[in-house]
Amino acid sequence: MRANKLPTEEIRREPAAFADRITADGRFGRTAEPGRYRLVISRACPWAHRVVMTRRLMGLEGAVSLAVTDPVQEIIEDDPHWVFTERTGSPDGRDPVLGIHALREAYLARDPGYDGGVSVPGMVDVPSGHLVSNDYDQLSVDMATEWGPLAREGAPDLYPVALREEIDTVSARVYQDLNNGVYRSGFAPDQDRYDRAVAAVFARLDALEERLTDRRYLVGEHITLADLRLWATLVRFDAVYHGHFKCNRRKLVEYPALWAYARDLFQTPGFGDTTEFEHIRVHYYRVHTAINPTGVVAVGPDPRGWLTEHGRESLGGSPFGEGSPPGPAPEDERVPPLAEQG
Missing domain, CATH: 3.40.30.10 (Glutaredoxin)
Structure with missing residues (x-):
């Protein structure tokens, strides 16, 4: 949809225009x-x-x-x-x-x-x-x-054959209610559709909070594509979805297990070191003029909370399974230090 146009119907994502493998x-x-x-x-x-x-x-x-x-x-x-x-x-x-x-x-x-x-x-x-x-x-x-x-030596198995059905099932639910649900909330054309979309967002967050209370990762004992798909939304939740998209029943930081899970991954190579909060805030608040006509960019929240202790190691598992963490990001791809992103 055109971000500078008022929505007239519920947002729908079109299939990929080009999908060569x-x-x-x-x-x-x-x-x-x-x-x-x-x-x-x-x-x-x-x-x-x-x-x-x-x-x-x-x-x-x-x-x-x-x-x-x-x-x-x-x-x-x-x-x-x-x-x-x-x-x-x-x-x-x-x-x-x-x-x-x-x-x-x-x-x-x-x-x-x-x-x-x-x-x-x-x-x-x-x-x-x-x-x-x-x-x-x-x-x-x-x-x-x-x-x-x-692929590098020691690369993790992000889509293990034995877990693919579960990864896809979990991911489909997360996509419908949360990944796409925040957009359906933010661009809802009327109250009824907003109410339905935002209810689904928080029902899914509540279910994920329960699921992640006693397990470190979404599926299995190490990071999989299911975690990447969920985390890309979680890392943006308090910064833009909570306020800008009116998903404000609760903040991510108010979910003990989800917030600790999100911090655990942020502090894992490949997650926080590919995240640039300034780009996130500037894009959402400047581009979506239909829902933020002034283009004023919100200042927070302070991103340094992502570096606080999470305590998730006690749940077992390891980020990369039998693999190993990636080395430092290439110099020309490094994002600014977190203290400079707030």
Whole structure:
């Protein structure tokens, strides 16, 4: 939907416009090759954040380069577009690898007649400039399972075969009620639909609080894609969803187990070190002019609470299972220290 237009019906997410799959064996037509693809993301977007976390945990930074758009979309022909600016390292307003100003150019390179929406993440084929996929879930699944020898030694199994059914079931419920539910609340066109959406948000949070009271991770004994999918929403909850999207029955910090779980993951490599609260706040409060017409950006909450002790180790399990943590993020991808993000 157009963020600067008043909603007239409940928000609905369209299927991915392009969903080519990239695998080690190329069985779907595209082969995982180092340097071949560039991942375009916004650090504000929870759907893109899932893929960034997967890429980091799997150690694919050297295989797939990263392009970060400005958190404030540019209005082009009355539509908001993800663009490159000096704020994100593109002084001339063009991505230094792809040579484009707006991600939409990669969509049009793939299909000159494309007239649909443009979303992040976008995986782009560098030689042709064509968009390969904007399917955030499939991109995450394939990066976790299909990139073979390009993944780092010690990469965790984020989508274990024995747990896939449970991961998918849990993730589907979280998506319906929470990941997408916060948007259905924030962009609700009337009171009745807001009431239904926000009730589902907190019913799901209540259920997750109970589930995570005596288990460290959502499914199994280590981090899986289910945790990435949930956490991308939790890390944004108090900063933007609570106030901006009117999901204000309770804050995340008022859920003892969920807040401790969220802090546990924030302090795990791949999570907090891919999070930039300034981009999150600026995007939501500046872009969604239909629900925040002044564009005033809220100042809080103070992000330093994410570094407080969580005590979740006592529940057992380990973040990476039989694997190991990733090393430091590449220097050109590091987010500002947390003290500078508040």
